[in-house]
Amino acid sequence: MGIRSEGYDSALSLRELLSGVAPDKLLAALTVLLGAPARVVSADGAWVMGDNPPLAESASRLPLVHDLETAGYLETTAKDQARMHAATVMLESLMRSGARYFMASEMHLEVVKADYEELQRRHAALMASEARYKALAEKLEDRVKEQVNTIASAHRQLYQAEKMASVGQLAAGVAHEINNPIGFIRSNLVTALSYVQKFWTVADPVKSSGDTALIAAWQAADLDFVLGDFPSLLQESVDGADRVARIVSDLKGFSNVDQTGEETADLNDCIRSACNVAANQVNSRADLKLTLGELPPLRCKAGHLSQVFLNLLLNAAQAMKVRGEIHIRSGVENGQIVIRFEDTGSGIPAEVLPRIFDPFFTTRDVGSGTGLGLTVSRDIIIAHGGSIEVSSEPGVGTTFTIHLPINKP
Amino acid sequence: MAELDETARKLTIKLVYYGPAMSGKTTNLMSLHDLLSPDLKGEIMTLETQNDRTLFFDLLPLGFRTPSGWLIKLKLYTVPGQVVHDATRKAVLSRADGVVFVADSQRSQGINNSESFQNLEENVHRVGLNFKSLPLVVQFNKRDLPNVLTEEEIRERWSAAPWPLVMATALTGSGVRETFVRLLEAVYPVLDKSFSMHDAIGADARSFINAVTGESFGNPV
Numbered sequence: 001m002g003i004r005s006e007g008y009d010s011a012l013s014l015r016e017l018l019s020g021v022a023p024d025k026l027l028a029a030l031t032v033l034l035g036a037p038a039r040v041v042s043a044d045g046a047w048v049m050g051d052n053p054p055l056a057e058s059a060s061r062l063p064l065v066h067d068l069e070t071a072g073y074l075e076t077t078a079k080d081q082a083r084m085h086a087a088t089v090m091l092e093s094l095m096r097s098g099a100r101y102f103m104a105s106e107m108h109l110e111v112v113k114a115d116y117e118e119l120q121r122r123h124a125a126l127m128a129s130e131a132r133y134k135a136l137a138e139k140l141e142d143r144v145k146e147q148v149n150t151i152a153s154a155h156r157q158l159y160q161a162e163k164m165a166s167v168g169q170l171a172a173g174v175a176h177e178i179n180n181p182i183g184f185i186r187s188n189l190v191t192a193l194s195y196v197q198k199f200w201t202v203a204d205p206v207k208s209s210g211d212t213a214l215i216a217a218w219q220a221a222d223l224d225f226v227l228g229d230f231p232s233l234l235q236e237s238v239d240g241a242d243r244v245a246r247i248v249s250d251l252k253g254f255s256n257v258d259q260t261g262e263e264t265a266d267l268n269d270c271i272r273s274a275c276n277v278a279a280n281q282v283n284s285r286a287d288l289k290l291t292l293g294e295l296p297p298l299r300c301k302a303g304h305l306s307q308v309f310l311n312l313l314l315n316a317a318q319a320m321k322v323r324g325e326i327h328i329r330s331g332v333e334n335g336q337i338v339i340r341f342e343d344t345g346s347g348i349p350a351e352v353l354p355r356i357f358d359p360f361f362t363t364r365d366v367g368s369g370t371g372l373g374l375t376v377s378r379d380i381i382i383a384h385g386g387s388i389e390v391s392s393e394p395g396v397g398t399t400f401t402i403h404l405p406i407n408k409p
Numbered sequence: 410m411a412e413l414d415e416t417a418r419k420l421t422i423k424l425v426y427y428g429p430a431m432s433g434k435t436t437n438l439m440s441l442h443d444l445l446s447p448d449l450k451g452e453i454m455t456l457e458t459q460n461d462r463t464l465f466f467d468l469l470p471l472g473f474r475t476p477s478g479w480l481i482k483l484k485l486y487t488v489p490g491q492v493v494h495d496a497t498r499k500a501v502l503s504r505a506d507g508v509v510f511v512a513d514s515q516r517s518q519g520i521n522n523s524e525s526f527q528n529l530e531e532n533v534h535r536v537g538l539n540f541k542s543l544p545l546v547v548q549f550n551k552r553d554l555p556n557v558l559t560e561e562e563i564r565e566r567w568s569a570a571p572w573p574l575v576m577a578t579a580l581t582g583s584g585v586r587e588t589f590v591r592l593l594e595a596v597y598p599v600l601d602k603s604f605s606m607h608d609a610i611g612a613d614a615r616s617f618i619n620a621v622t623g624e625s626f627g628n629p630v
Contacts (some may be wrong), residue, residue, distance in 0.1 A: 009486075068451055100454060111497050112501045114499060114500065
């Protein structure tokens, strides 16, 4: 305790209470009022208004009370009690007025300071809140964009996957049904081939038998030629059956796009398999040329990549107004697998070129294309960490270039 | 917190009349000025009013001297009740030794009363006082008006509260002195604990209250 608190309710000295009054004017007025010299001193005598010198010993000392305490004294040599009382009342009124002014201004300062601090605090809180919302809003826009892209991409893949799943089911069913008959057809053809050899063993005995009727019938039927041609016919049929079997197996591999797991694959195999599947549509429109360099095995979704290659191949084939050439090249450049699909088709007009990867963009007639082929292709390539670019010149042809990073060992 | 000046042998106690606007805080002070007659009684100092509404505060100084020569000063303040003057209320409330909450008994004033009481509790915390241990008396004023809550209703509603309840009509002075005495009774033990009122200053509870209210010091009524 004993520490004087600052603020509107702190105790005030006589000097502070009379600070609003000009000392010489007040003392002059007091002297006139009392008809004798006057002096105003603080209770402890430390402060004297106007630094007036002490009065005679006989001077009266009248207490000046403020806030229940004697704050100072009015000293005067006057003898008139009424005048002395009036002077005291006047001084005390002045002190009271001073106190009132002091308290009001102190309180005003405290309130202004508190209000200002509160304002500052709210301002800071508002700024922080604004910054937070700003950041949130900025992030929100990005997040929404990102989310929209993710959803759209997922949607396209789902659409494609479903399409491929139904194609795959069909292909698997067909493959299963074809495999069996192809198996026994091939087996029978090989057996037939060995049977034909047996006919040759009959030829010499027939010719040397001297039986002219038999020989004439042999020659009439031209069996020498028949027996000579028969094995190559059968051999061609065996080859044909093998080709059917290969296409069926490619088709099966192709339709495995719903197997989303990664596997290690040689992309050249994927390209060849795509060519086999598309052979019918491609061969009627273009000559297919493959220049496949050696590629390192790649951890990838081979079914998905095969789908990309098939898309590009079919697009190239469809771009042919007249019979042209499709050239697929693969190789490793700058540590990346690079695959190019070049065609001599009609090319893509410059105004269409920027839009070809957009979802549902198609130049084909309604019903003949979904407009998703290139979009999904790009999604797949990006999912593998790669990129796909296109360059085209109308009337000359189009080149799609795929870059795929080689997996880190 | 009261101020103790050992050299000047002076103890200054701060008491605050709190409450919603127009509940009669200033009227309480004016009544007390007329009712009490302690050794030392100052004039009511009114700081800034606007249409008779307090802007800053009113102040009534009271005091007495103990036989051992101590000066005990009590400064009674009112706060401005209007909601906008919260910063002033907070400033007046700081360092208070006791509070009278002046509520308006009219039925229409229930919300104002409770908002103001909540504001008191908040401001008590904001100025660093402990609401649980702060001496507090609740006065329900304006008992003379029609359409007021009955005393039973009020006592029922406040039955769980630990503070003394006093019914008053400050305009006629009824209950004003009682409210003040109940506050002094609550304030004395706290002061005694902090400043050894009894041993060091030589004022026991009864003589302290008598002296403040104007009975001669040391002579019970």
